[in-house]
Amino acid sequence: MLSSVYHDNQPITIGILGGGQLAKMSALAAYRLGLRVAIIELVEDSPAGRMTKLDFSEGWLNTQELERFIEASDIVTLENEFISPDVLDVIAERRLVLPSPHTLRQVQDKLTQKEIMQKAGIPVPAFAAINTVEEAYAFGRQYGYPYVMKTRTLGYDGYGNATVARDNQAMVAFRRFTSDPDVPRTVMAEQFVRFRKELAVIVARNRRGEIVSYPCVETIQTNHICRYVLAPAPNVSSILQRTAQDIAVTAVETIEGVGVFGVEMFLTDDDTILYNEIAPRPHNSGHYSIEACYTSQFENHIRAICNLPLGSPDMIVPAAAMANLLGKRPGSGIPDTVVGLMRHSRVAFHLYGKAASRVGRKMGHITALGSSIEEVFARVQSAEEDLLW
Ligand SMILES: Nc1ncnc2c1ncn2[C@@H]1O[C@H](COP(=O)(O)OP(=O)(O)OP(=O)(O)O)[C@@H](O)[C@H]1O
Numbered sequence: 001m002l003s004s005v006y007h008d009n010q011p012i013t014i015g016i017l018g019g020g021q022l023a024k025m026s027a028l029a030a031y032r033l034g035l036r037v038a039i040i041e042l043v044e045d046s047p048a049g050r051m052t053k054l055d056f057s058e059g060w061l062n063t064q065e066l067e068r069f070i071e072a073s074d075i076v077t078l079e080n081e082f083i084s085p086d087v088l089d090v091i092a093e094r095r096l097v098l099p100s101p102h103t104l105r106q107v108q109d110k111l112t113q114k115e116i117m118q119k120a121g122i123p124v125p126a127f128a129a130i131n132t133v134e135e136a137y138a139f140g141r142q143y144g145y146p147y148v149m150k151t152r153t154l155g156y157d158g159y160g161n162a163t164v165a166r167d168n169q170a171m172v173a174f175r176r177f178t179s180d181p182d183v184p185r186t187v188m189a190e191q192f193v194r195f196r197k198e199l200a201v202i203v204a205r206n207r208r209g210e211i212v213s214y215p216c217v218e219t220i221q222t223n224h225i226c227r228y229v230l231a232p233a234p235n236v237s238s239i240l241q242r243t244a245q246d247i248a249v250t251a252v253e254t255i256e257g258v259g260v261f262g263v264e265m266f267l268t269d270d271d272t273i274l275y276n277e278i279a280p281r282p283h284n285s286g287h288y289s290i291e292a293c294y295t296s297q298f299e300n301h302i303r304a305i306c307n308l309p310l311g312s313p314d315m316i317v318p319a320a321a322m323a324n325l326l327g328k329r330p331g332s333g334i335p336d337t338v339v340g341l342m343r344h345s346r347v348a349f350h351l352y353g354k355a356a357s358r359v360g361r362k363m364g365h366i367t368a369l370g371s372s373i374e375e376v377f378a379r380v381q382s383a384e385e386d387l388l389w
């Protein structure tokens with residue numbers, strides 16, 4: 001394995017499992033650092049795959065394609081935490097995989113993840129494994145309805161979650177999640193948190209254990225999908241912001257994470273911060289850092305896995321707002337109204353280049369920088385009104 005990133009003055013190649021927008025923005029950061037990028041994804045012409053000649057579009061389940069990808073890569077990372085640990089182990093026999101399969105195993109199952117974080121002293125909502133319909137009813141009796149039933153694995157953008165308000169709904173959700181003929185899944189239950197805000201903190205940690213945390217931000221979701229991010233989180237005291245950062249740092253150290261991680265939390269009405277979950281990769285709540293911080297989450301991800309010194313996560317402006325551009329209907333990945341949006345000249349515009357739009361799909365994002373949250377939030381909201389898909 002290579003000891004140096006700029007080995008014999010030859011740039012190394014960062015292999016990324018996945019070719020979506022997170023891989024694309026990570027690749028852009030790697031290129032800025034003079035490195036090469038290889039992408040493996042089961043699609044031709046993925047947003048990140050089209051950026052490199054080292055594009056392995058048969059996907060990692062194809063043994064020969066995986067072999068070629070491993071051969072082309074020096075360090076391997078990922079943009080999606082749902083890759084089977086067996087595949088990661090195969091790669092890890094030959095190349096450094098970061099975050100490591102050990103880290104990923106601790107977070108891929110949300111129940112195991114919560115147990116590990118609770119053991120580390122991190123405050124979490126009440127939760128339990130649910131293996132039978134009777135256990136689903138018992139959770140409702142003990143903690144009250146509504147509560148949130150979650151699939152323990154493979155949940156994203158709320159697809160594996162159901163808020164259940166009574167026994168009957170708990171039964172329906174339990175049956176739906178556990179009897180999927182394609183992927184039958186195990187479930188857990190979690191107390192419904194009446195939160196004032198949702199918060200998130202990005203943390204970067206390199207192989208030497210050097211660690212930095214980004215500002216505490218507010219994330220605003222509709223239908224379980226992130227819509228806006230406000231940085232720093234408005235109307236949250238600096239003590240609470242610090243607490244959120246401390247929780248995020250503890251979470252990453254607990255799982256011995258190397259790379260960049262997004263830690264999602266709830267802020268309750270009585271100012272308690274509860275841990276929700278960790279994403280072992282660059283996270284939507286950190287996209288604002290591309291323009292708003294000295295070092296973006298993507299650059300720090302590359303630096304962390306390469307064991308380079310980390311850059312400052314501090315903001316270079318007092319306030320930033322990010323809005324996700326979500327698909328509104330099935331159609332092209334490039335909206336007809338894209339030029340209209342560009343007339344909002346003080347908004348940074350990112351279009352991921354996905355082949356097709358779908359309702360709720362993350363197609364791009366916009367970021368505004370300024371001197372107050374009110375100002376930047378108003379600016380992204382006015383810009384997004386001009387964008388139709
Ligand atoms: N215990 C809870 N109480 C109240 N709301 C919750 C709870 N758990 C999740 N939610 C809501 O559902 C959203 C998605 O939940 P979670 O983060 O667990 O799911 P996911 O599908 O893994 O997420 P992501 O959207 O981050 O991919 C949260 O951001 C929050 O708005």
Ligand SMILES: [Mg+2]
Nearest residue numbers: 157264276277
């Ligand atoms: Mg989440």
